[in-house]
Amino acid sequence: MRYLPLSDADRSEMLRVIGASSIDDLFRDVPAELRLKGPIEGLPLHASEMAVERHMTALSRKNMVAGDVPFFLGCGAYKHHIPASVDHLIQRGELLTSYTPYQPEIAQGTLQMMFEFQTQVARLYGCEVANASMYDGSTAMWEAIVMAHRITRRKTSVISSGVHPHYVSVAKTMAKFTEDSLETALPELSAETDAERLIASIGEETSAVVVQYPDILGRITDLTPIAEAAHAAGALLIAVVTEPVALGLIKSPGEMGADIVVGEGQSIGVGLQFGGPYVGLFATREKYVRQMPGRLAGETVDAEGKRGFVLTLSTREQHIRREKATSNICTSSVLCALAFTIHLALLGQKGLRQLASLNHARACEVADRLTAIPGVELVNDAFFNEFTLKLPVEARPAVHAMVEKGVLGGVSLGRLYPGADPLQHGLVIAVTETVSEEDIDAFETALKEVVR
Amino acid sequence: MRYLPLSDADRSEMLRVIGASSIDDLFRDVPAELRLKGPIEGLPLHASEMAVERHMTALSRKNMVAGDVPFFLGCGAYKHHIPASVDHLIQRGELLTSYTPYQPEIAQGTLQMMFEFQTQVARLYGCEVANASMYDGSTAMWEAIVMAHRITRRKTSVISSGVHPHYVSVAKTMAKFTEDSLETALPELSAETDAERLIASIGEETSAVVVQYPDILGRITDLTPIAEAAHAAGALLIAVVTEPVALGLIKSPGEMGADIVVGEGQSIGVGLQFGGPYVGLFATREKYVRQMPGRLAGETVDAEGKRGFVLTLSTREQHIRREKATSNICTSSVLCALAFTIHLALLGQKGLRQLASLNHARACEVADRLTAIPGVELVNDAFFNEFTLKLPVEARPAVHAMVEKGVLGGVSLGRLYPGADPLQHGLVIAVTETVSEEDIDAFETALKEVVR
Amino acid sequence: MTVNPSGWRPTAPANEQGEAQTVTGNRALMLEEPLLFEIGSTEQTGVDFDPPRDGEGDHAKHGGGGAVQGSDPPPSGLRPATSPSRGGARLGGLERARSIGLPGLSEPEAVRHYTRLSRQNYAIDLGLFPLGSCTMKHNPRLNEKVARLPGFADVHPLQPQETVQGALQVINELAFWLLDLTGMYGVAMSPKAGAHGELCGLLCIRAALEARGDKRQVVLVPESAHGTNPATAAFAGYRVEDIPANAAGRVDLNALKARLGPDVAAVMITNPNTCGLFEPDMIAISEAVHGAGAFVYCDGANFNAIVGKVRPGDLGIDAMHINLHKTFSTPHGGGGPGSGPVVLSEALAPYGPLPYAAKYPDGTYKLVEEEDGADEHPDAFGRMVAFHGQMGMFTRALAYILSHGADGLKQVAEDSVLNANYILRSLADVLDAPFAKSGPCMHEAIFSDRGFAGGLSTIDVAKALIDEGFHPMTMYFPLVVHGAMLVEPTETESKAGLDQFIAALRSIAERAKAGDESLGAAPIYAPRRRLDETLAARKPILTYREPQPAEAAE
Amino acid sequence: MTVNPSGWRPTAPANEQGEAQTVTGNRALMLEEPLLFEIGSTEQTGVDFDPPRDGEGDHAKHGGGGAVQGSDPPPSGLRPATSPSRGGARLGGLERARSIGLPGLSEPEAVRHYTRLSRQNYAIDLGLFPLGSCTMKHNPRLNEKVARLPGFADVHPLQPQETVQGALQVINELAFWLLDLTGMYGVAMSPKAGAHGELCGLLCIRAALEARGDKRQVVLVPESAHGTNPATAAFAGYRVEDIPANAAGRVDLNALKARLGPDVAAVMITNPNTCGLFEPDMIAISEAVHGAGAFVYCDGANFNAIVGKVRPGDLGIDAMHINLHKTFSTPHGGGGPGSGPVVLSEALAPYGPLPYAAKYPDGTYKLVEEEDGADEHPDAFGRMVAFHGQMGMFTRALAYILSHGADGLKQVAEDSVLNANYILRSLADVLDAPFAKSGPCMHEAIFSDRGFAGGLSTIDVAKALIDEGFHPMTMYFPLVVHGAMLVEPTETESKAGLDQFIAALRSIAERAKAGDESLGAAPIYAPRRRLDETLAARKPILTYREPQPAEAAE
C-alpha cells in the first residue's frame, strides 16, 4: 500500500528482533474474541490514487461552485479573492506537516508567524493582545463569554439580536451546562440595531454585553455608548466581527471601547470550504491576558542572546493546569491562521483599505440596483459589504427560484430563523470584490423575475 | 505593482546614492529618440491577479479537457495518471526557483536528483550512461544523429518510416543546413515494420540507423538484427522511444544492441500540457560519453571527504567550448526531469511493470472491442498500449465526427501525414490506465456510428 | 532593516564552536529572518486592484491600474465592474481614520519571508516526528489535492441544499465509514478537534442523564489522561476525580469499582492509554460503569493502534472522539485545524448535536438543522459550531479511508504497533522502559529517565535528538512516568528510518548515563539554541511594538 | 542503508570549527540524504493499482486491492475497467525478462527524500540570486496556478483544433504582445529555450540568404558573447569569427565595419551586452551590417533591461530570441524548461518555422502546420520541434505580461536598471568596476578581481557569499573582464535586501584585498564544502552502481 513503507521482509525481521511470533502476539492485550479476523466488513479494500481521485471529483461536481455563478452569500462566510501565493506557501511541508511548536528551537517558523499573526489581529481589532487562534468565530464567542464570567465573576450576559444565530445557539447550548444565563432576542427588519435595549438591560449581574459588528443584517452602529454603559455597570463589552475586511474601512471595536473582540478570520486567506476549517480570532486588553484561552507565542532570547519565540503563559492551558485551565482547547486552527497572516501581509494596510472600499462601493451599487426593483426595500441605513432587503415575497422560495436561474442570490432569513414569521421576507446580500458587472446584471434580472 | 518591492521613496533615495538625476539618466546610452515616452501602446496597464486569473480561466475553458471525456490519443504524448505528490514536490521553491546548479555547495538537491535521474534513464533504456535531459524527444533525436555523425565521421543516416513524422521533419530541417543526408520513407499500413528495408539500405556511408520503438503505428519489433547489421557496417543504431512506460513490459533498446537511445519522457511525471514543456531522454555507451550533448551530474567528494555531486565533463559544452561544443544546448528541461525521476521513484520497477501490463491489457481489450466493428481492421500484430486501425472510411473526418459525440477517439494518420493517400484510413489509438470501462463503451458506440 | 536581523551582536557570547561569524548572521542556507513589521511598510502592498471608476476615487490614489485601456485582443477577463457614484457614503460616520499599523509586502518579499521562516521548522516531511500521543503520520498529497477541488473548496455553507448535495454526501459517506470502523451507533461530525469532541461526548452524556432526571456531578479521569480530559469535564460543569493506575500502567479496576457510585456521571478512559498500553479490562470496566448507571467516554486519540483490528463499540464504550488529524492523516498544520467527530452508542446517539447530514432513500442528502431537528432529532443537546464542521478535513479523511481500504487500515494499526515495539525492544537495554515487562506496547513506547547521570534529564536527551536530525519524542507526559519519553513512530516510518533513530537515541542515552555534560548545550545546530521560556513568561511580549527612534537608529 | 548516509567518517578531517559530530551526520535541520538507490527497493512501490480481473492476473500477484468489494454507499469512482483474457499476449515475444533495477519508494519515503534534497538547494525564494545574465527574478505564483488549469495542463497537442481554441488563443495572444513589446514583424513561438531560439533565428537568416542564392559562410560574434552564440552558429553550419570590443566594453564599430564583407551572413550582438552595457552604436551597427548584405541577430537574453523602454525593432534588428524564463518570469526549475520565441523583421518573417497559431477574422484560431503551410507560409524553413512549443511557459508568460501591463513592464526595466546601478555605485569604492567610468550600467553590474591579495580570486569571494546567505554572482564570465563578477539583482529585490547584500559583499571584498586566507575555506556552513570537480571529470561516475557485497556490509 502506497503509504506504508514496511515490506513483508522488514516485518518478519522486526518481529524477530522483538521476539514475537506473529503480529497478533503484539495485540495480545486485546480480548481475542473481539479481534477482527480479517479486513473489516463493508469497507472496500484499498484503492488506487486514480480511483479515489475520480470518486472525490465526481462528488465535488455535484456541488454548485461559488466561483462559477453570480454569487452573493455572506452571513458569516465571505468569498474573497485569495492570492495564489497564500496557498502555495501554506502547502510547504515545513508548515503543513509540523506539530504545535512544542520544541521552539526547530519551530521558529511557526512561532514567529504566530507572533506576527497576534500582532496583526490585535491591530486590526484595535486591541492590545491577541492569541494564536481559536477553532472559529462561534466557539471564540463562547470562550469570550466564559472569560468575561471569570473576570467579572458574574453569570449573566446580554446578547444582541444582531449576533449570528448559529453563534447564539452555540452559546445557548453551552450555557445550559454551565448555568450561565443569556438574554437573547430575535432581530427586527429595521435600520435600528437593538443598542438601546442592550443598554437598558445591563444590570449589576451582567458579566458582558455581546454585540456583532457589522451585525447579521449587515448593520453597523457606534459601539461607544454600549461600551460606556457596560463599563459603568462593571460589565465588559464583547464585540464579534464575522467580516474582518470591514475593519479596513470602519472603526475597530477596540477603538470604541470593546474589552474582548472575537470573530471569524475566514474572509482573509482561508476561503469558503463549506463552513470549515475556519479560524477564530481572539483579542483583549493586556490586563486580561492571563484569563485568555488559547495558545500564545511570546518573544524571548536563546542561549546566545539571539531573539526567538516560544509558546508562553501555558499555565493558563489544559496541558499544565488540567481541570483548572482557562479552556480545554488544544489543537486550534494554526494553519488557517498562517493563511490569514500571509494574506493580510500581502494586503497590508494599503491593500486592505483598497479592498474594503472596493467592497463597500460595489455593495452600494448593488443596493441601488436592487432597490430600484418595485417592492424591494433596503433595510439598512448603514452597512459595509452586506445588507438586508425586504422582499415583497418570502425570501426563501425566492432564493431557490434564483438557483434555477443559476444565481446564488443571498441568504434568506428564513433559513437562519426558521419559523420566525416577521423575518421571512428578509434577504441578506453580501457583495465583495469578486462580484462582476455581469454578475450584478444576472442577479438583478433573476430577482426581478422571482419577486414579480 | 505587486511584484515590485521598490517604493517611490526607495527609488529617489537610490538615485541619490547613484548620483543620477532621473531614471532616464541611467538609460542615456539608449538613443533618446527611440526611448518610449510613456507606457508602450496597445498593451493594457497592469491588472489585478483576480482579473488575470479570470481571463486565463476563460481561455482554458475553451479547450476540451482530456480528463473530462473518453480519451484515446497518443502518437508521442500519452495521458497517464500522475501521483499528486509529484506536482507537490516540484513546486517547492527550492526546486522550482533555482538555477542550473553552477554552485554545487548549495545545489546538492538538484544535482543528486539529476544523478538519480541519469541512473534511472540509463537502466530503463538498458544503457550505461544518460544525461540530465534534453528539450524533448524530437530535438534529442536530432542531437543523436549529429552525435553519430561525430563518432562515425559519416553523414548519412537511414531513418525508419516508423519514426514520428514531427521528429523526422525536425531532422530534415536541420539536415538541410548541416549537409547531413537522411534516407526517409512513409510508413505503410501493414503489420510489418520496415526493418528489412533499413538493413538493406545500410552502407559504409551510413552513420546511423534510426528506429522508433514502439513505432508511430504502435508496432514493436526486435531491434537485434538491425543493430547487428548496423554494427557490421560500422554504423550505429539509434533507437527512439516516445512511450517510456512500454519499457516496463518490453525489452529495452539497449538490451537489443542500440548504441544511442533517445526519447520523450513526458509520459512519466510531466503530463500532456498541449505539447510542452516535455523532457528529452538521452542515453548511450560509456565510451561515447565525451561525444554526448547536454548536462551531466557526476559524483565526487568535498573538502571534508563527504560524497557530493557536481556538473561534470563541461568541456563538451558551449559555455566552455563555445563553437567546438557538442551542442549549443544550455537551459534544458530539468524541472520536467525532476518530475520524471520522482514519478519513476514512486513507481519503481514493481509499479512500472504493473502500470505497463495494465496499459497493455487495456489496449488489448480495446483492440478486440473495436475490431469487432464490421469493416474495422487491426493493422498491428504486436503492440504495447497503442495500435493502428484501418477504417472503412477516412479517419480524419471520423475523428471530427466523434468529437461531436464528445469522444476524443485517437489520432488520424491524415493529420500526421496530410496528402499521403494510402494512410488516410489509418487511425492510431492509445489506451492507458486512465481509460475506464465507460470510456471504452462510449468510444465503441461513437466509432460504430461514424464508420457505418 | 538592520543588516543583521537576528538579535546576534559581536558582543554576544560566541558560541561553543567559536564559529566564524557572518556579517548577515546567516549561515549559508540557514537564513535569519526579521519580523514582518521590520521589513514591511504600510505603503507597500502585494495585491493589485483594477482601476477605479467614479465613486471608487476613494482608492484611486492607491493607484489601481488601467487594465481596461485599449487592448487587442481585449483580454475579456480584464474588465472590472463599474461602481456607483455614492461609494463610501453609507458607513454611518464610522470611517476608520487612524492608521491601522499593518505593514504590507510585495509578493516577492512575502514569498521569501515565509519560505525562510518555514525553513526554520521541523516537520514530518523532513523526518521522523515521534511525538507520543500525536500520531504524526505522513499526510498524503492526494488528500491536499481533493480538498482543493473547487467543488469542495469554493462552496458556501449556507448555499441552498440542492446546490451542495456532493458536500453533504462527503459528510454522510465519512460518517458511514467511521461507524463501520468503530462499530458504534451514531456519530456527531461537527466538533472541530479532539478536545471539542470530548466536550461533545460529555454533553451527550449529560443530556442523557438529565433526560432521566439524573443530576450526577463527578467525572472520573485517570492521572495519566491527557490534559484536555479533565479540562473538558470541568468546562462541561463536572467535578473531576482521579482514577489510580496499577503497576502495569493500566486503570486499577478495583479502585475504580470502589469509587463508582450514584454521583459518578462518566468515566473517561483513554484506550490504548497514554502509556501506549491497551486496557485489557476494558469490558469489565464498561460493565462496572454501566452497572453504576454511568457512561464510558473513551478518548480515541490513540485509535490508530487498533483501527481495523477491534471495534470500540465491542468494548462497551458509549462515546469516543476520533482525531481525523491523527488516525486519518489530515495535516496537523503547526497546531490545527483538526476535526474531532464523536461516535456514540445507541444510548447516547439521540442526544447528539445538530446539524448532521442525512441520506434519504431517494438518494438525496439533507442537512438536518434546527428547523427539522424538532421532528427528526428531537433530543439533540444543541449545536457545537456555526455551520457544519470541518469539511476540509472530511474530504481528506474520506480520501484516506478509501485509499487504505479495509486491508490497508488493518495494516496501518499493525505496522504502527510493530514499529513501536521494535523501538521499545531495540532500546530496552539502554533506556528504562517501565512497563516493558508487562508485555508488548501498542502504537507508542514509553521510557523513563531512570539511570541518567545527575544533572541530566529527559530534556537534554530530547534536545540532543534535535542535533541528530530528529524531532524529539513527547517529554514528561504522561505524568505517571518519571521524566517520561513517549515515542510514537507511526506506521509511515521505514525500518531504515527507525534504525537510524534507534542508533542516535542509543548513543545519546549512553552519553546521558555517562554524564556527558555537553548534552546540556544541545541543540547546537538548530536555528536557535535553547530558548529562555521563563523570561518569556515573566514579562510577556505578545505583540510587536515599533522601537523608539533611539533603538531604531541602530 | 547505513546509519550515516553521507560519506563522512569520524576518521575524516574534522572541520575547521571542530564541530561536535553527530551519529547520523545530520546537523539539526540540515539533513544528510542517501541516494534513491540506497533507500529504495525494487519490491517497493508508491503507486497502487486497482484489483486484477481475469487476464490481468499478470499483476495480480503485485496485490492490487479489491476496491470493488461490496461497499455501501458504493464509491462510484472506485470501479476499474475490466480487461480481456488475452492481456499480455501481443508483445511479439519481446517481454522484458531481466530486472530493470529501478528502486521504488512508498509515498512517505518519496516525499521525505525529495523534501530533504530540496532543502540543500538555494533558490530565488530563499534570497537574492544575482546570477548575471540569468535574470533570476521572482516567479509569480499566479503563473503556476494558471499553468495548471486542466484546460491547459490536460490537453493533448494533437487534439482536433476545434477542441483547443483556447490553447491556440493563448499562443496567439502571447505572440501579439511580444510583437507589441519588440516592435518586430513576426514571431516564431516554438523554440524551446534561448539557444534553440538562436538556432531558429540563424536558420531564418540562412533560409533568407539561400532564397536569394547567397551562400555566406561566416557569422561574427563578440568575444564577450554567451557560449551559446558561437555554438549555435557552428551548429547551423557557419564559421565563427570574433568581433573585438573597445575599451568601454562595447563592440568596436570600426573593427566590425572593417571585417564586414560578402562572406558574412550575420552578426550576433547581445544588447544590452554581457557586460551589462547598452550598445549605443546599435543603429550604426545595423546599418553597416545591412549595408554589407548581412543580417543582425540580437541575443535577447538581456531584454529585461529595456522591455517597455525601447523596441528592438527600432534598432534595426532582424531576429532576436526572448527567454521567457528570464524576462517573463517563468521559473528556471534548476535548468529549464525554458522557452525562446524569436521575433523577426519583415525580411525574415516569411522564413519562420512551422507550426504557428493564426487568428482569423471570424475569431477562430488555427494551428498552421505542414499541411496548410504550403499555402499560408510557403517559405517556412521547416520545423524546430515536435508539436507546438512550450505551452506551459506561454500561459505563465501571458499571465505575467497581463499582470504587469504596459506601465508595470516599463517599471520592471527601470527598477532592474536602478537596482544594478545602486549596487555598482555602492561597491565601486571597494571593487574594481572596469566600465563604471563609461557611465551607468543597465540591468547588471560587472566587477573584476583586480586588487585582491595574491592567492585569492573571484571564486573565493563567491563562496564566501554563500556563507553570508546569498547565491554568488556569475563568475569568470564574460571572458573580457579578468575574474569577472557579473551581478544582476533584477527588479524584484527590495532596497533592504540590496543593502544587506552590499554590506556582505563589501566586507568580503575588504577581506579579499586584505588577503584573509579564511576565504579559501568558504563555504563552511553550506551542506557541502567545496567539491572536487577535477576528480569528478577525471574518473566520471555518472550513474549509481550497487556496491559489491564487501562495501555494502559497512
Ligand SMILES: Cc1ncc(COP(=O)(O)O)c(C=O)c1O
Ligand atoms: C490523548 C489525547 N487526548 C486528547 C487530545 C486533544 O485532541 P485535540 O488536540 O485534537 O484537541 C490529544 C491531542 O493532543 C491527545 O493526545
Ligand SMILES: Cc1ncc(COP(=O)(O)O)c(C=O)c1O
Ligand atoms: C546572454 C545569453 N544568451 C543565451 C543564453 C541561452 O539561453 P538558454 O539557456 O535559454 O538556452 C543565455 C542563458 O544562459 C544567456 O545568458
